[in-house]
Amino acid sequence: MKSAQPEEKSKSVFTDFDYTRFYHYSAEDLAAVLHPFGEWLKEARPAGYYLHGQALASAPTPRVKVRDGKTGQIRELLNLSSYNYLGVSYRPEVKRAAIEAIEKYGLGASGSPILSGTFDLHIELAEALADYKKTPAAILFPTGYSANVGFISAIMRSGDNIVLDQFAHASIVDGAILSKAKTLFFRHNNPLDLERKLANLSGKKLVIVEGVYSMDGDMCALPEIVEVCKRHGARILIDEAHSMFLFGPNGRGVVEHFGLEKEVDFHLGTFSKTLGGQGGYVCGSQELIDYVSGFGRARFFSCSLAPVLAAGLLAGIRIVEQEPQLRAKLWSNVAYLRRRFTEEGVDIGHSCSQVIPVMINDDVRVFPIGEKLQERGLFLQPVVHPAVTRHKSRLRIFVSASLSEQDLAEAVDTIADVLRQEGVCRR
Amino acid sequence: MSALTHYPYPFARAVIGFFELPIENARRILPEHVEPIEMHHGATVLSVSAFDFRLEGGFEYQQILMSVVVAPCIRDGVGDYPRSALYAFAAAASHHLAREEAASRWRLPQWNEDVTVVFEEREHSISAHAADAGGPILDLTVSDYRWEPESGFYQCLMADTSGLYMACFTVEGKQSEHEEGTGMLRLHDHPFNRDLDATEIDGAPIREVWIRNGAQIFDPLIRLSDA
Numbered sequence A: 001m002k003s004a005q006p007e008e009k010s011k012s013v014f015t016d017f018d019y020t021r022f023y024h025y026s027a028e029d030l031a032a033v034l035h036p037f038g039e040w041l042k043e044a045r046p047a048g049y050y051l052h053g054q055a056l057a058s059a060p061t062p063r064v065k066v067r068d069g070k071t072g073q074i075r076e077l078l079n080l081s082s083y084n085y086l087g088v089s090y091r092p093e094v095k096r097a098a099i100e101a102i103e104k105y106g107l108g109a110s111g112s113p114i115l116s117g118t119f120d121l122h123i124e125l126a127e128a129l130a131d132y133k134k135t136p137a138a139i140l141f142p143t144g145y146s147a148n149v150g151f152i153s154a155i156m157r158s159g160d161n162i163v164l165d166q167f168a169h170a171s172i173v174d175g176a177i178l179s180k181a182k183t184l185f186f187r188h189n190n191p192l193d194l195e196r197k198l199a200n201l202s203g204k205k206l207v208i209v210e211g212v213y214s215m216d217g218d219m220c221a222l223p224e225i226v227e228v229c230k231r232h233g234a235r236i237l238i239d240e241a242h243s244m245f246l247f248g249p250n251g252r253g254v255v256e257h258f259g260l261e262k263e264v265d266f267h268l269g270t271f272s273k274t275l276g277g278q279g280g281y282v283c284g285s286q287e288l289i290d291y292v293s294g295f296g297r298a299r300f301f302s303c304s305l306a307p308v309l310a311a312g313l314l315a316g317i318r319i320v321e322q323e324p325q326l327r328a329k330l331w332s333n334v335a336y337l338r339r340r341f342t343e344e345g346v347d348i349g350h351s352c353s354q355v356i357p358v359m360i361n362d363d364v365r366v367f368p369i370g371e372k373l374q375e376r377g378l379f380l381q382p383v384v385h386p387a388v389t390r391h392k393s394r395l396r397i398f399v400s401a402s403l404s405e406q407d408l409a410e411a412v413d414t415i416a417d418v419l420r421q422e423g424v425c426r427r
Numbered sequence B: 001m002s003a004l005t006h007y008p009y010p011f012a013r014a015v016i017g018f019f020e021l022p023i024e025n026a027r028r029i030l031p032e033h034v035e036p037i038e039m040h041h042g043a044t045v046l047s048v049s050a051f052d053f054r055l056e057g058g059f060e061y062q063q064i065l066m067s068v069v070v071a072p073c074i075r076d077g078v079g080d081y082p083r084s085a086l087y088a089f090a091a092a093a094s095h096h097l098a099r100e101e102a103a104s105r106w107r108l109p110q111w112n113e114d115v116t117v118v119f120e121e122r123e124h125s126i127s128a129h130a131a132d133a134g135g136p137i138l139d140l141t142v143s144d145y146r147w148e149p150e151s152g153f154y155q156c157l158m159a160d161t162s163g164l165y166m167a168c169f170t171v172e173g174k175q176s177e178h179e180e181g182t183g184m185l186r187l188h189d190h191p192f193n194r195d196l197d198a199t200e201i202d203g204a205p206i207r208e209v210w211i212r213n214g215a216q217i218f219d220p221l222i223r224l225s226d227a
């Protein structure tokens, strides 16, 4: 018989929870949860959660100055954490274009895109993007998040059906919620389960997938998913946040990689990842863009993208168009890391892209291991539940074309060394 | 330890599976003001468990229990913030004494027949098959992952015609828990499952728990509101 003295009952410790446990609660007072959450944070932050949200004091180049979340001191670290996959955002041409735009237009757009907030630069950017994507038209949003929320809620209604990959980004889920359509989730990248979910639905159907999934760096099983969708009369939206400008012979994304550009109905993405800027977009027919322009509330009830960003992004797209060698450099960096990690026995899960998870698979130890890596000079972030499933904690690397071979070697050597000390390496 | 303040229920094994449940189905089960947690838009969580109890004095019985995962209650006098809260809506036991205790002390809604729960243990998985004289009720299988001693604090809410109640409890034992989706639930066409729309419940679990040589230790029942 086990003893159960009240005083022996172990008090909750932060490792009992992830913060989602404080999301739902029932109490008379809506502020009742603040204190228990604050108490949890008091333990969780020094135990490693401080690694989230540390302030940068320099551009997101391969070496970044980071303010230490514990000591407050600024340290220079090797940056494995910024998107900026092609290292475009800090290129002189981009900065020059942005400076010129700010001289001409000032800071912000000062208006909604349907009122006073559309500038010549926005039109140029949308046209340049449509041209790059080989679609008739494109529409801009202030962020990738608002592109998903705005686009999905613009085209789907209560009574319609949305079927999402289980690992869909929060902005996709929020768009589905806002649309009030019935929303189902299919098992990650699993066309069979998608088939099961679609089989029971009648009415309008939209299936939403991502080109590359941002937690595991795995690619969408697009050919099989397209086949299932066609059979069930479902339209397809692909979010190419982490794949546009990278995949396919011309960088037009995973749809180009698979030769399925025409089979996918709606193409959405963000400028925050590969271009290291900000803003979201949807590409498609002029009729689609006109409709979304009329019903995309997240776009027109919000201020336009700042002209300075539009100018920088235009310069960024030109660079990506003119320098395919940047993509080649990125893929060679990715290949190097994959080979070296495999040789060193570091588990990188199912990654087949520039997003590489270093699997720790321990929801508590991921934090001290992350701290150790930071002490050894690497800037990379722990990812834990609920962003990934339990026991699948990892440190996530975003590879950039700007990283040199020495940078990559330093990253692998340090990670393998620390993981070996911690007994997490396979070799 | 005072038997009046803590109620221990040791068990040899426990098999617990968590499954997606449409929110509309959960709302049909839950009393007003008890809110299902939303694991993602439109879906909450159904917990299905089977326990193989070994009480002090040699009394052995088995129990199956179905619950909806709900918002925990934060109020003075209800103890620490729990790992999670469950609203128990259907229970069945293999012995009438267990049923009587569960209904009178814990207000657990009881199935009024003896059920047999057969546990079938393999090297890396375990199944619980529950049935009564009317036929099979459910089959639940979970697989193992990494075994670790665990202790977790939870809330259990129950309602009967006299009101809404809550009991806080700790579960201890050697536990394996994972989200690999390797287990399975089969709900048979049996009146015990009448509150659930079985066609809408995916039999692959979102989380699987297997506990060996553990105990549930209950704090006294708290009455939250009238019926």
Ligand SMILES: Cc1ncc(COP(=O)(O)O)c(C=O)c1O
Pocket: A143, A144, A145, A146, A148, A169, A171, A210, A214, A239, A241, A242, A270, A271, A272, A273, A278, A279, A280
């Ligand atoms: C798949 C996906 N979609 C949308 C977004 C949101 O993009 P943004 O950061 O531009 O708002 C992200 C960002 O993390 C993402 O990963």
